[in-house]
Amino acid sequence: MTLVRRSAEHGITTLTLDSPHNRNALSSRLVAELLAGLAEAGEDAGTRAVLLTHTGNTFCSGADLTEAGPDGPQALVRLMRAVIGLRKPVVARVDGHARAGGLGLLGACDISVAGEGATFAFTEARLGLAPAVISLPLLPRLDPRAAARYYLTGERFGAAEAVRIGLVTAGEQELDAILDGLRRGSPQGLAESKALATAEVRRAFERDAESLTALSARLFASAEAREGMTAFLERREPVWAR
Template identity: 50%
Template structure:
Protein backbone atom coordinates (compact mmCIF):
# COMPACT_ATOMS: atom_id res chain seq x y z
CA UNK A 1 0.00 0.00 0.00
CA UNK A 2 1.40 3.41 -0.96
CA UNK A 3 1.79 6.31 1.42
CA UNK A 4 -0.97 8.15 -0.46
CA UNK A 5 -3.53 5.42 0.22
CA UNK A 6 -2.40 4.37 3.70
CA UNK A 7 -5.13 4.74 6.31
CA UNK A 8 -4.46 7.39 8.98
CA UNK A 9 -3.45 6.15 12.40
CA UNK A 10 -6.34 5.57 14.78
CA UNK A 11 -6.89 8.47 17.16
CA UNK A 12 -9.43 6.80 19.45
CA UNK A 13 -9.14 3.29 20.87
CA UNK A 14 -11.77 0.89 22.23
CA UNK A 15 -11.14 -1.94 24.68
CA UNK A 16 -13.85 -4.11 26.25
CA UNK A 17 -13.17 -6.09 29.41
CA UNK A 18 -15.31 -7.31 32.30
CA UNK A 19 -18.47 -5.48 31.18
CA UNK A 20 -16.60 -2.18 30.77
CA UNK A 21 -15.87 -0.50 27.44
CA UNK A 22 -12.92 1.88 27.75
CA UNK A 23 -12.64 4.49 25.01
CA UNK A 24 -9.33 6.36 24.95
CA UNK A 25 -8.61 9.61 23.13
CA UNK A 26 -5.07 9.33 21.75
CA UNK A 27 -4.27 12.29 19.49
CA UNK A 28 -1.29 13.91 21.23
CA UNK A 29 -0.16 15.91 18.20
CA UNK A 30 -3.11 18.28 18.63
CA UNK A 31 -3.90 17.77 22.32
CA UNK A 32 -6.91 15.57 21.52
CA UNK A 33 -8.62 18.40 19.67
CA UNK A 34 -12.03 17.63 18.20
CA UNK A 35 -10.90 17.04 14.64
CA UNK A 36 -13.20 15.45 12.08
CA UNK A 37 -11.30 12.15 12.38
CA UNK A 38 -11.33 12.09 16.18
CA UNK A 39 -15.06 12.82 16.39
CA UNK A 40 -15.84 10.20 13.74
CA UNK A 41 -13.83 7.50 15.52
CA UNK A 42 -15.20 8.44 18.93
CA UNK A 43 -18.77 8.24 17.68
CA UNK A 44 -18.11 4.88 16.02
CA UNK A 45 -16.64 3.42 19.22
CA UNK A 46 -19.52 4.79 21.30
CA UNK A 47 -21.97 3.08 18.94
CA UNK A 48 -20.03 -0.19 19.12
CA UNK A 49 -20.00 -0.13 22.91
CA UNK A 50 -23.70 0.71 23.03
CA UNK A 51 -24.56 -2.24 20.78
CA UNK A 52 -22.42 -4.73 22.74
CA UNK A 53 -24.68 -6.67 25.16
CA UNK A 54 -21.68 -7.55 27.32
CA UNK A 55 -21.01 -3.89 28.12
CA UNK A 56 -22.61 -2.31 31.19
CA UNK A 57 -20.51 0.87 31.53
CA UNK A 58 -18.54 3.06 29.13
CA UNK A 59 -15.42 4.85 30.38
CA UNK A 60 -14.14 7.78 28.34
CA UNK A 61 -10.56 8.80 29.06
CA UNK A 62 -7.36 10.02 27.40
CA UNK A 63 -3.86 8.67 26.98
CA UNK A 64 -2.07 11.87 27.96
CA UNK A 65 -2.38 14.72 30.38
CA UNK A 66 -4.69 16.65 28.05
CA UNK A 67 -8.17 15.16 27.94
CA UNK A 68 -9.40 17.38 25.10
CA UNK A 69 -8.38 20.86 23.99
CA UNK A 70 -11.66 21.67 22.23
CA UNK A 71 -12.33 22.38 18.57
CA UNK A 72 -9.49 21.75 16.14
CA UNK A 73 -8.82 25.33 15.06
CA UNK A 74 -6.39 24.15 12.39
CA UNK A 75 -9.37 22.65 10.53
CA UNK A 76 -11.39 25.84 10.67
CA UNK A 77 -10.32 26.82 7.14
CA UNK A 78 -11.13 23.43 5.58
CA UNK A 79 -14.15 22.08 7.46
CA UNK A 80 -17.42 23.99 6.90
CA UNK A 81 -18.32 25.85 10.09
CA UNK A 82 -21.82 24.43 10.31
CA UNK A 83 -20.49 20.90 9.83
CA UNK A 84 -18.01 21.18 12.69
CA UNK A 85 -20.59 22.64 15.06
CA UNK A 86 -23.21 20.03 14.15
CA UNK A 87 -20.68 17.25 14.74
CA UNK A 88 -20.07 18.46 18.29
CA UNK A 89 -23.82 18.70 18.94
CA UNK A 90 -24.29 15.16 17.59
CA UNK A 91 -21.47 13.85 19.76
CA UNK A 92 -22.95 15.36 22.91
CA UNK A 93 -26.38 14.00 22.01
CA UNK A 94 -24.99 10.52 21.42
CA UNK A 95 -23.33 10.46 24.84
CA UNK A 96 -26.52 11.62 26.56
CA UNK A 97 -28.68 9.16 24.59
CA UNK A 98 -26.37 6.15 25.01
CA UNK A 99 -28.14 3.27 26.76
CA UNK A 100 -25.12 2.59 28.99
CA UNK A 101 -23.83 5.03 31.64
CA UNK A 102 -20.80 7.02 30.51
CA UNK A 103 -18.05 7.83 33.00
CA UNK A 104 -15.58 10.48 31.88
CA UNK A 105 -12.13 10.69 33.48
CA UNK A 106 -10.01 13.85 33.41
CA UNK A 107 -6.50 13.73 34.81
CA UNK A 108 -5.17 16.90 33.21
CA UNK A 109 -6.65 19.59 30.98
CA UNK A 110 -10.08 19.99 29.40
CA UNK A 111 -10.89 23.06 27.36
CA UNK A 112 -13.85 24.48 25.47
CA UNK A 113 -15.46 21.65 23.46
CA UNK A 114 -13.78 19.07 25.66
CA UNK A 115 -15.87 20.41 28.52
CA UNK A 116 -18.97 19.68 26.47
CA UNK A 117 -17.99 16.00 26.49
CA UNK A 118 -17.43 16.12 30.25
CA UNK A 119 -20.84 17.71 30.77
CA UNK A 120 -22.60 15.22 28.49
CA UNK A 121 -21.33 12.23 30.47
CA UNK A 122 -23.39 10.80 33.29
CA UNK A 123 -20.53 10.73 35.78
CA UNK A 124 -17.33 12.80 35.68
CA UNK A 125 -14.43 11.94 37.96
CA UNK A 126 -11.42 14.23 37.81
CA UNK A 127 -8.17 14.97 39.55
CA UNK A 128 -8.33 17.89 41.96
CA UNK A 129 -5.51 19.55 40.04
CA UNK A 130 -7.05 18.93 36.62
CA UNK A 131 -7.72 22.19 34.78
CA UNK A 132 -10.74 23.46 32.90
CA UNK A 133 -11.46 26.63 30.93
CA UNK A 134 -14.24 27.92 28.71
CA UNK A 135 -11.80 29.88 26.56
CA UNK A 136 -14.16 30.87 23.75
CA UNK A 137 -14.61 34.42 25.02
CA UNK A 138 -10.88 35.04 24.50
CA UNK A 139 -11.27 34.24 20.79
CA UNK A 140 -14.32 36.39 20.15
CA UNK A 141 -16.58 33.36 20.44
CA UNK A 142 -19.10 31.96 22.91
CA UNK A 143 -19.51 28.37 24.18
CA UNK A 144 -22.54 28.02 21.94
CA UNK A 145 -23.01 24.34 21.10
CA UNK A 146 -21.44 23.03 24.30
CA UNK A 147 -23.80 25.20 26.35
CA UNK A 148 -26.40 22.54 25.54
CA UNK A 149 -24.83 20.25 28.15
CA UNK A 150 -22.60 22.58 30.14
CA UNK A 151 -25.16 25.14 31.32
CA UNK A 152 -27.55 22.58 32.86
CA UNK A 153 -24.64 21.31 34.99
CA UNK A 154 -23.31 24.65 36.23
CA UNK A 155 -24.97 26.99 38.67
CA UNK A 156 -25.89 30.35 37.12
CA UNK A 157 -23.13 32.14 39.05
CA UNK A 158 -20.52 29.56 38.07
CA UNK A 159 -21.59 29.78 34.43
CA UNK A 160 -21.21 33.56 34.40
CA UNK A 161 -17.81 33.45 36.09
CA UNK A 162 -16.34 30.72 33.88
CA UNK A 163 -17.85 31.67 30.52
CA UNK A 164 -17.34 35.44 30.78
CA UNK A 165 -13.92 35.20 32.38
CA UNK A 166 -12.52 32.39 30.26
CA UNK A 167 -9.99 31.68 32.98
CA UNK A 168 -8.62 28.35 34.15
CA UNK A 169 -10.32 26.64 37.09
CA UNK A 170 -9.34 23.47 38.92
CA UNK A 171 -10.97 20.08 39.18
CA UNK A 172 -11.86 20.86 42.77
CA UNK A 173 -13.59 24.06 41.64
CA UNK A 174 -15.33 22.16 38.82
CA UNK A 175 -16.86 19.86 41.43
CA UNK A 176 -18.01 22.83 43.52
CA UNK A 177 -19.53 24.44 40.42
CA UNK A 178 -21.48 21.26 39.57
CA UNK A 179 -19.63 20.57 36.31
CA UNK A 180 -18.15 17.27 37.52
CA UNK A 181 -19.32 14.61 39.92
CA UNK A 182 -16.23 14.19 42.03
CA UNK A 183 -12.69 15.53 42.31
CA UNK A 184 -10.03 13.48 44.07
CA UNK A 185 -6.27 13.74 44.59
CA UNK A 186 -4.45 12.74 41.41
CA UNK A 187 -2.90 9.72 43.15
CA UNK A 188 -6.40 8.43 43.98
CA UNK A 189 -7.99 8.97 40.56
CA UNK A 190 -7.59 5.45 39.17
CA UNK A 191 -8.98 3.90 42.37
CA UNK A 192 -11.95 6.29 42.45
CA UNK A 193 -12.79 5.49 38.83
CA UNK A 194 -12.44 1.75 39.41
CA UNK A 195 -14.77 1.85 42.43
CA UNK A 196 -17.39 3.94 40.64
CA UNK A 197 -17.35 1.81 37.50
CA UNK A 198 -17.57 -1.40 39.53
CA UNK A 199 -20.62 -0.05 41.35
CA UNK A 200 -22.35 1.04 38.13
CA UNK A 201 -21.60 -2.30 36.47
CA UNK A 202 -23.71 -4.12 39.08
CA UNK A 203 -26.82 -2.58 37.56
CA UNK A 204 -29.09 -4.74 35.40
CA UNK A 205 -29.03 -3.83 31.71
CA UNK A 206 -32.70 -2.84 31.67
CA UNK A 207 -32.36 -0.83 34.86
CA UNK A 208 -29.35 1.08 33.55
CA UNK A 209 -30.98 1.72 30.20
CA UNK A 210 -34.30 2.96 31.56
CA UNK A 211 -32.79 4.99 34.40
CA UNK A 212 -30.35 6.68 32.08
CA UNK A 213 -33.21 7.54 29.69
CA UNK A 214 -35.19 8.99 32.57
CA UNK A 215 -32.28 11.09 33.82
CA UNK A 216 -31.34 12.33 30.36
CA UNK A 217 -34.81 13.11 29.06
CA UNK A 218 -34.74 16.85 29.72
CA UNK A 219 -31.18 17.22 28.44
CA UNK A 220 -32.04 15.42 25.19
CA UNK A 221 -35.07 17.64 24.74
CA UNK A 222 -32.88 20.72 25.20
CA UNK A 223 -30.37 19.48 22.61
CA UNK A 224 -33.12 18.70 20.10
CA UNK A 225 -34.89 22.02 20.71
CA UNK A 226 -31.92 24.39 20.72
CA UNK A 227 -29.16 22.55 18.87
CA UNK A 228 -29.60 24.00 15.40
CA UNK A 229 -30.03 27.56 16.69
CA UNK A 230 -26.73 27.27 18.55
CA UNK A 231 -25.04 25.74 15.50
CA UNK A 232 -26.02 28.88 13.58
CA UNK A 233 -24.67 31.11 16.35
CA UNK A 234 -21.41 29.18 16.51
CA UNK A 235 -20.93 29.31 12.72
CA UNK A 236 -21.67 33.03 12.59
CA UNK A 237 -19.13 33.84 15.28
CA UNK A 238 -16.46 31.51 13.87
CA UNK A 239 -16.89 33.25 10.52
CA UNK A 240 -16.51 36.76 11.93
CA UNK A 241 -13.35 38.72 11.22
CA UNK A 242 -12.78 39.35 14.93
CA UNK A 243 -12.76 35.62 15.68
CA UNK A 244 -10.65 34.78 12.62
CA UNK A 245 -8.03 37.31 13.65
CA UNK A 246 -7.97 35.95 17.21
CA UNK A 247 -7.65 32.37 15.97
CA UNK A 248 -4.83 33.30 13.59
CA UNK A 249 -2.98 34.87 16.48
CA UNK A 250 -3.61 31.82 18.64
CA UNK A 251 -2.38 29.36 15.99
CA UNK A 252 0.75 31.43 15.33
CA UNK A 253 1.85 31.44 18.98
CA UNK A 254 5.05 29.53 19.74
CA UNK A 255 4.26 26.03 21.02
CA UNK A 256 5.37 25.41 24.64
Protein backbone atom coordinates (compact mmCIF):
# COMPACT_ATOMS: atom_id res chain seq x y z
CA MET A 1 0.00 0.00 0.00
CA THR A 2 1.31 3.42 -0.98
CA LEU A 3 1.59 5.93 1.87
CA VAL A 4 2.19 8.98 -0.33
CA ARG A 5 -0.03 9.31 -3.38
CA ARG A 6 1.10 11.40 -6.36
CA SER A 7 -0.89 13.22 -9.03
CA ALA A 8 -0.23 16.12 -11.39
CA GLU A 9 -2.49 18.68 -13.03
CA HIS A 10 -1.90 22.06 -14.66
CA GLY A 11 1.66 22.44 -13.42
CA ILE A 12 0.98 21.36 -9.83
CA THR A 13 2.24 18.02 -8.51
CA THR A 14 0.17 16.94 -5.52
CA LEU A 15 1.68 14.67 -2.88
CA THR A 16 -0.96 13.32 -0.51
CA LEU A 17 0.02 11.79 2.82
CA ASP A 18 -2.21 8.72 3.00
CA SER A 19 -1.44 6.86 6.21
CA PRO A 20 -4.52 7.62 8.32
CA HIS A 21 -4.14 4.49 10.45
CA ASN A 22 -1.27 6.21 12.32
CA ARG A 23 -2.32 9.82 11.69
CA ASN A 24 0.19 10.25 8.87
CA ALA A 25 3.07 9.77 11.29
CA LEU A 26 6.58 10.13 9.89
CA SER A 27 7.38 6.45 9.64
CA SER A 28 10.53 5.48 7.77
CA ARG A 29 8.41 4.26 4.86
CA LEU A 30 6.31 7.42 4.61
CA VAL A 31 9.43 9.61 4.75
CA ALA A 32 11.11 7.54 2.01
CA GLU A 33 8.05 7.81 -0.24
CA LEU A 34 7.73 11.53 0.39
CA LEU A 35 11.41 12.10 -0.43
CA ALA A 36 10.96 10.13 -3.65
CA GLY A 37 7.92 12.19 -4.58
CA LEU A 38 9.74 15.44 -3.97
CA ALA A 39 12.71 14.29 -6.04
CA GLU A 40 10.47 13.24 -8.91
CA ALA A 41 8.66 16.58 -8.87
CA GLY A 42 11.99 18.37 -8.81
CA GLU A 43 13.05 16.61 -12.02
CA ASP A 44 9.74 17.12 -13.81
CA ALA A 45 10.00 20.07 -16.20
CA GLY A 46 6.23 20.46 -16.21
CA THR A 47 5.95 20.93 -12.45
CA ARG A 48 5.87 24.53 -11.29
CA ALA A 49 5.07 23.78 -7.64
CA VAL A 50 4.28 20.95 -5.24
CA LEU A 51 1.11 20.80 -3.18
CA LEU A 52 1.48 18.72 0.00
CA THR A 53 -1.81 17.60 1.50
CA HIS A 54 -3.31 14.69 3.42
CA THR A 55 -6.15 12.25 3.90
CA GLY A 56 -7.97 11.80 7.21
CA ASN A 57 -8.29 14.29 10.03
CA THR A 58 -4.54 14.67 10.64
CA PHE A 59 -2.01 16.39 8.39
CA CYS A 60 0.89 14.81 10.27
CA SER A 61 1.23 13.72 13.89
CA GLY A 62 5.04 13.84 13.93
CA ALA A 63 7.39 10.96 14.63
CA ASP A 64 6.06 7.42 14.52
CA LEU A 65 6.56 6.59 18.20
CA THR A 66 6.51 2.85 17.42
CA GLU A 67 9.77 3.43 15.50
CA ALA A 68 11.28 6.06 17.80
CA GLY A 69 15.05 5.75 17.84
CA PRO A 70 18.32 7.65 17.55
CA ASP A 71 18.02 8.10 13.76
CA GLY A 72 14.62 9.80 13.91
CA PRO A 73 15.84 13.40 14.31
CA GLN A 74 18.34 12.98 11.47
CA ALA A 75 15.64 11.60 9.18
CA LEU A 76 13.39 14.58 9.93
CA VAL A 77 16.22 17.02 9.23
CA ARG A 78 16.85 15.31 5.87
CA LEU A 79 13.17 15.58 4.99
CA MET A 80 12.92 19.25 5.93
CA ARG A 81 16.13 19.99 4.02
CA ALA A 82 14.65 18.28 0.96
CA VAL A 83 11.56 20.49 1.10
CA ILE A 84 13.56 23.67 1.59
CA GLY A 85 16.22 22.70 -0.95
CA LEU A 86 13.75 21.80 -3.70
CA ARG A 87 14.07 24.41 -6.45
CA LYS A 88 10.30 24.55 -6.74
CA PRO A 89 7.84 26.03 -4.25
CA VAL A 90 6.13 23.63 -1.87
CA VAL A 91 2.66 24.55 -0.61
CA ALA A 92 1.09 22.76 2.35
CA ARG A 93 -2.67 22.39 2.66
CA VAL A 94 -3.73 21.49 6.20
CA ASP A 95 -7.30 20.66 7.13
CA GLY A 96 -6.66 18.57 10.19
CA HIS A 97 -4.32 18.21 13.15
CA ALA A 98 -0.59 19.02 12.92
CA ARG A 99 1.70 18.09 15.75
CA ALA A 100 5.42 17.75 16.60
CA GLY A 101 7.44 16.78 13.53
CA GLY A 102 4.41 17.49 11.40
CA LEU A 103 4.83 21.14 12.36
CA GLY A 104 8.45 20.98 11.22
CA LEU A 105 7.33 19.62 7.87
CA LEU A 106 4.73 22.38 7.67
CA GLY A 107 7.32 25.00 8.58
CA ALA A 108 9.68 23.78 5.87
CA CYS A 109 7.06 24.46 3.19
CA ASP A 110 7.28 27.80 1.43
CA ILE A 111 3.57 28.61 1.66
CA SER A 112 0.85 27.00 3.75
CA VAL A 113 -2.92 27.26 4.02
CA ALA A 114 -5.17 25.94 6.75
CA GLY A 115 -8.86 25.05 6.76
CA GLU A 116 -11.37 25.42 9.55
CA GLY A 117 -10.65 21.89 10.74
CA ALA A 118 -6.96 22.55 11.30
CA THR A 119 -5.47 22.50 14.79
CA PHE A 120 -1.88 22.92 15.94
CA ALA A 121 0.05 22.20 19.13
CA PHE A 122 3.66 21.85 20.21
CA THR A 123 3.24 18.95 22.61
CA GLU A 124 6.89 17.96 23.03
CA ALA A 125 7.35 19.45 26.52
CA ARG A 126 4.47 17.28 27.75
CA LEU A 127 6.35 14.18 26.55
CA GLY A 128 9.68 15.03 28.16
CA LEU A 129 11.01 16.35 24.85
CA ALA A 130 11.53 19.74 23.19
CA PRO A 131 10.72 21.02 19.67
CA ALA A 132 14.40 20.81 18.78
CA VAL A 133 14.98 20.06 15.10
CA ILE A 134 11.60 21.44 14.04
CA SER A 135 12.80 24.81 15.31
CA LEU A 136 15.17 25.01 12.35
CA PRO A 137 12.46 26.15 9.89
CA LEU A 138 10.02 27.44 12.50
CA LEU A 139 11.85 29.92 14.72
CA PRO A 140 12.93 32.14 11.78
CA ARG A 141 9.26 32.45 10.85
CA LEU A 142 7.32 32.47 14.12
CA ASP A 143 6.48 35.44 16.32
CA PRO A 144 8.96 35.04 19.22
CA ARG A 145 6.42 35.62 22.02
CA ALA A 146 3.99 33.17 20.47
CA ALA A 147 6.75 30.60 20.02
CA ALA A 148 7.62 30.85 23.71
CA ARG A 149 3.99 30.47 24.78
CA TYR A 150 3.11 27.50 22.61
CA TYR A 151 6.46 25.71 22.97
CA LEU A 152 6.12 25.82 26.75
CA THR A 153 2.41 25.26 27.31
CA GLY A 154 1.53 22.79 24.58
CA GLU A 155 -1.80 24.59 24.11
CA ARG A 156 -3.84 23.80 21.04
CA PHE A 157 -4.73 26.61 18.63
CA GLY A 158 -6.57 26.97 15.34
CA ALA A 159 -6.03 28.31 11.85
CA ALA A 160 -6.58 32.01 12.60
CA GLU A 161 -3.98 32.00 15.38
CA ALA A 162 -1.60 29.99 13.20
CA VAL A 163 -1.82 32.71 10.55
CA ARG A 164 -1.35 35.47 13.15
CA ILE A 165 1.87 34.01 14.56
CA GLY A 166 3.40 33.13 11.18
CA LEU A 167 3.03 29.34 11.32
CA VAL A 168 0.59 29.38 8.39
CA THR A 169 0.46 31.76 5.44
CA ALA A 170 -3.29 32.07 4.89
CA GLY A 171 -6.69 30.47 5.18
CA GLU A 172 -7.65 27.68 2.82
CA GLN A 173 -9.81 30.06 0.78
CA GLU A 174 -6.59 31.57 -0.61
CA LEU A 175 -5.29 28.29 -2.07
CA ASP A 176 -6.63 28.70 -5.62
CA ALA A 177 -5.17 32.19 -5.96
CA ILE A 178 -1.81 30.98 -4.61
CA LEU A 179 -1.60 28.05 -7.01
CA ASP A 180 -2.66 30.25 -9.93
CA GLY A 181 0.13 32.66 -9.10
CA LEU A 182 2.68 29.85 -8.94
CA ARG A 183 1.57 28.47 -12.31
CA ARG A 184 2.38 31.85 -13.85
CA GLY A 185 5.94 31.85 -12.53
CA SER A 186 8.90 30.84 -14.68
CA PRO A 187 11.05 27.94 -13.44
CA GLN A 188 14.05 30.22 -12.98
CA GLY A 189 12.01 33.00 -11.40
CA LEU A 190 10.40 30.65 -8.90
CA ALA A 191 13.69 28.94 -8.01
CA GLU A 192 15.60 32.15 -7.39
CA SER A 193 12.73 33.81 -5.56
CA LYS A 194 12.45 30.78 -3.29
CA ALA A 195 16.20 30.96 -2.61
CA LEU A 196 15.80 34.54 -1.43
CA ALA A 197 12.79 33.76 0.75
CA THR A 198 14.45 30.77 2.42
CA ALA A 199 17.87 32.31 3.01
CA GLU A 200 17.43 32.76 6.77
CA VAL A 201 15.97 29.28 7.22
CA ARG A 202 18.86 27.73 5.28
CA ARG A 203 21.32 29.61 7.47
CA ALA A 204 19.60 28.18 10.54
CA PHE A 205 20.08 24.65 9.18
CA GLU A 206 23.76 25.24 8.47
CA ARG A 207 24.34 26.81 11.88
CA ASP A 208 22.21 24.68 14.21
CA ALA A 209 21.19 21.38 12.60
CA GLU A 210 23.99 19.35 14.17
CA SER A 211 23.52 20.65 17.72
CA LEU A 212 19.72 20.41 17.63
CA THR A 213 19.85 16.89 16.20
CA ALA A 214 22.12 15.90 19.10
CA LEU A 215 19.76 17.55 21.59
CA SER A 216 16.76 15.72 20.14
CA ALA A 217 18.55 12.37 20.23
CA ARG A 218 19.62 12.94 23.84
CA LEU A 219 16.08 13.81 24.91
CA PHE A 220 14.54 10.82 23.11
CA ALA A 221 16.96 8.54 24.97
CA SER A 222 16.12 10.00 28.39
CA ALA A 223 14.05 8.37 31.11
CA GLU A 224 11.56 11.25 31.12
CA ALA A 225 10.94 10.89 27.39
CA ARG A 226 10.45 7.14 27.72
CA GLU A 227 7.84 7.77 30.39
CA GLY A 228 6.22 10.52 28.33
CA MET A 229 5.97 8.44 25.16
CA THR A 230 4.81 5.36 27.06
CA ALA A 231 2.11 7.39 28.78
CA PHE A 232 1.01 8.80 25.42
CA LEU A 233 0.76 5.35 23.83
CA GLU A 234 -1.07 4.02 26.91
CA ARG A 235 -3.43 7.05 26.92
CA ARG A 236 -2.59 8.02 30.51
CA GLU A 237 -1.00 10.98 32.27
CA PRO A 238 2.79 10.82 32.74
CA VAL A 239 4.03 10.66 36.32
CA TRP A 240 4.89 14.39 36.47
CA ALA A 241 1.32 15.41 35.58
CA ARG A 242 -0.46 13.37 38.27
